[in-house]
Amino acid sequence: MTPLQQYLALAIALFFIGSWGVLARRNIILIVMCVELMLNAINIALVAFSNYSPTGAGRGEVFVFFVFALAAAEAAIGLAIAIAMYRLKERLSIGDFDEMKG
Amino acid sequence: MPEFQQTAFILLSIMILASAFCVVLFRNLIYSALSMIGCFLGVAGIFILLHAELVAAAQVLIYVGAISVLVIFAIMLTGHRTGDLRLFFHKQAWVAVPICAVAGIALMVVMATATYNATEDAQNPSDDAIASLLFNEYAFPFELVSLALLVAIVGAVILAMKEKNQ
Structure with missing residues (x-):
């Protein structure tokens, strides 16, 4: 395996552990945490591609900064929704929020 | 990769993947949040190995400093520390394992067989x-x-x- 492929393998493993957490766990806060793990995996892949590329080094790192900002926004909104939901129902399990069901 | 970097990469990978598993598997949300911090620190180490020191510093500041604190605040504010065991070991959790495993292995195969126009060492x-x-x-x-x-x-x-x- 080339060094680039090692970093990509790590990113893939981390991404799918995160997606397993999103699919398997039911606590809203834990789902937000697992989404953060998935975003970290994406960042590893972006930086690895950027710094192993013969041209355009640094370009991927710029996108990592955008991912950072959007991850922070996502965490703030997701956790605010979790707190609002908890205030409404005193529960945090996604199975309890079925108001939109017809 | 040189010997030292190879060793550091393997140690950081073990740290990242083990703490990621802990995030998913711990019942206590505080423990999950703390393992998430470990995972973020490991990813910062990986960024340093990739010669992306600026990104590593931002990772520590934003993820370890801000997002983790936000998550721990949310856990404290809801006071909902532990998940119900019944809600964790339900059918959905076991269906999710093969889905993620198949998708992950498929992506690994694609990644391993693709050809890359890559340099030998990470640039700075x-x-x-x-x-x-x-x-x-x-x-x-x-x-x-x-x-x-x-x-x-x-x-x-x-x-x-x-x-x-x-």
């Missing part, structure tokens, strides 16, 4: 180069992202605010 783009890319070529996306962040902060405050008159 200067911070000046990144800054000038960020503020010249990507100035408009940068402003857009800061607007999105502002909207998200205002939205989070409004969502989490207690309604006084109702």
Whole structure:
């Protein structure tokens, strides 16, 4: 395996552990945490591609900064929704929020 | 990769993957949040191995410093420390394992068989180069992202605010 492929393998493993957490766990806060793990995996892949590329080094790192900002926004909104939901129902399990069901 | 970097990569990988598993598997949310911090620190180490020191510093500041604190605040505010065991070991959790495993292995195969136009060693783009890319070529996306962040902060405050008159 080339060094680039090692970093990509790590990113893939981390991404799918995160997606397993999103699919398997039911606590809203834990789902937000697992989404953060998935975003970290994406960042590893972006930086690895950027710094192993013969041209355009640094370009991927710029996108990592955008991912950072959007991850922070996502965490703030997701956790605010979790707190609002908890205030409404005193529960945090996604199975309890079925108001939109017809 | 040189010997030292190879060893560091393997140790950091073990740290990242083990703490990621802990995030998913711990029942206590505080433990999950603490393992998440370990995972973020490991990813910062990986960034340093990739010669992306600026990104590593930002990772420590933003993820370890801000997002983890936000998550722990949310856990404390809801006071909902542990998940119900019945809700964790349900059917959905076991269906999710093969889905993620199959998708992950498929992606690994694609990654291993693809050909890359890659250099031998990670390059070290200067911070000046990144800054000038960020503020010249990507100035408009940068402003857009800061607007999105502002909207998200205002939205989070409004969502989490207690309604006084109702």
